[in-house]
Amino acid sequence: MRRSGAVVVLSLTWWCISSAEEPIATQSLCACQREDGFLKNHTCLDEVVAECEAAGQWAVDLAYCQVDTSMGDSAFAWTTNPIAFSALIRAAAVKCKHPFTFDVAETATFVGSLGYGSLKSEFVAQKITGAQMTELTLDQLTGKLNIGMGDAMSFNDGKDDFLEPGPPVNVGRPLGAVPTVMLSVNVRSVSDIDEVKFEFEAILEIVMHWSDENIWAECTASGEKIEQGRCMYVWKPKLLFPNARSIEIPTNRKYLWTDLKFKRATYMIEVSGTFAAAMSFRDFPMDEHALPIIVAVDNTNQDMGRNQLRWGPVSTQLDDNIIAPDGGKDTISGWKIRSASAKEHSYLPIDWNKLAGDSGPLRSYMNEFGTQYEAATNATFNIESVSTVSAVTCEVIVRRTTVFFMLNYIMVVILLTSLSWITFIVDPSELSDRCSISLTLLLALNVFQLILSELMPKTGYLTPMHEFVIVSTFFTVAAAVESVASNILNKRMAMRAAVVERLKGAVAEAAAGGGLRNSLKDTASVAAWWRGGGSRGGRGGGGGEDGGEDGTRGTGGVRKVDDAKESKAVIEHVLASHGVWPGREGFLTLGRLETLMAENIDRVALIFFPITYAVYTASVFG
DSSP states (O other), rough: HHHHHHHHHHHHHHHHHOOOOOOOOOOOOOGSSSHHIIIIIIIIHHHHHHHHHHHHHGGGOOOOSSOOTOOOOOOOOOTOOOOHHHHHHHHHHHOOOGGGGHHHHHHHHHHHHTTTGGGGGHHHHHOOOHHHHOOOOOHHHTSOOOOHHHHHHHHHHHHHHHHSOOOOOOOOOOTOHHHHHHEEEEEEEEEEEEEETTEEEEEEEEEEEEEOOOSOOEEEGGGGGGSSSSGSSSSOOEEEEEEEEEEEGGGGGGEEEEETTEEEEEEEEEEEEEEEEOOOTTTSSSEEEEEEEEEEEETSSSSOOOTTOOOEEEEEEEOHHHHHHGGGGSSTTEEEEEEEEEEEEOOOSHHHHHHHOOSHHHHHHHHHHHHHHHHHHSSSSHHHHHEEEEEEEEEEEEEHHHHHHIIIIHHHHHHHHGGGGGGGGTTTTTTHHHHHOOOOOHHHHHHHHHHHHHHHHOSSSSOOHHHHHHHHHHHHHHHHHHHHHHHHHHHHHHHHHHHHHHHHHHHHHHTTTTOOOHHHHHHHHHHHHHOOOOOOSSEEEEEGGGGGGSSSSSSSSOOOOSSSHHHHHHHHHHHHHTSOOOOTTTTSSSSHHHHHHHHHHHHHHHHHHHHHHHHHHHHHOO
């Protein structure tokens, strides 16, 4: 509360010292508050004429200047126009003396000027002052003062209408100018930013300051006393919070000050509530948001439109407690409050044109009302213009604490993904061990996906954080796929090595003078099995019972040989035909390629995966 209290005191001091307006010393329309000046002579009429002449071209905006007084009968002219009469009494209360401050005699003559001359004696007998008159109830009028029910009701209704404070009239403003009210917002706290519900909580101090020629009494009050005594007749803005989902304005946190000398008023309230806020998470977890708090004028009586009252100037500031808390303590979880700003703009609470549609009872009524209004005033009726009010949007800029997500989410995901590369140094034949590592890490990454899904709303796009977890999952899956591929390649290489060993044994046997036919028969069977199955007999390497006795069939057309040199050539031909020897078919055979892949796939993966993943991570969060 260091800054909030200082703001109020300094603001009040500055407003009182810097105000350049002088108090209004000249009184007018006093005759209109006396029975003799209003009903028995033309003193009130003369003062009204003088006021209207002084208003010049703006006299058309003063209801009491629209009365036809050419006949000179003041009483008749006013009683036939109740709107003008009420406006005249209000103007006299401001320009001369407010009835609330009348003594007993002044109250009696004022009641007489209102046309209730028969009540004067009762008011005098009961010693009713102006302040007491404002508090009279219908039961007191009929019971204590013996006034007829009809007159009592009329008197009471007129009294309530008269005492209801009207819109302010800025001191010294040019006639016709829109009155303004200064609005300053002090943001005391922002908390519970909910990305799933798109809302946040805030506590504000709203200070409003304005000048008003209608101010007639000194008032320094707080809490319930603001609506008691003279203070209850000081005009105060009624506020709307269009984007609020819940609002609380504690009565004991309301303050009102008026300065009768300079005709100025200051009204301060504390507001706490939950506010809706649209958010974009395309940069999550490095996102920044503007949290809006909209303050508008309540225009329920259609007398506070933007053409009748406007906020200005407007400002907002962050309280010291959230900018620089003592000891560097945190004030909000997961976010850092950066700045605040405010701007005035128009706001349409209800779009009646859209609600009425193109046809129907409401549209018919609005069209008929507009026609009658234009005929009576010779002006176009624009319901949107009448309904539009002045509003102020205070935006609090907050930025997510990315470090929290870096340490608790991103770093853990990186570590889990990196652990999947351990499989590259495990023996390829241990496929179950390698895959179990990848699958375990995959489950851990899925847990992080579930956590993020709970924290974030269901958007129609991927945030950088979600994309990063998904890509990390694919990297882990790719490590498992690499383990399977490495296992298959190494199995094929082992089988191919077995074929070579058998054929080498056959060569050695032939060199020793053994039977080559049987050796080739067995070796060709192994090679054929390795390649996916040979045919029985024929040129594909039958080697079965159909081998033939003459040695010219059954082993791919291998002819009978007698010496070791020719046997070696035959063996090389068989190895090359089965893809395990760099024979005449070319150096880079399928078998050689598979061997190279089996020997280097884990080495390449151990280099390729970390580099690719590091480049991707840096591109997302760098």
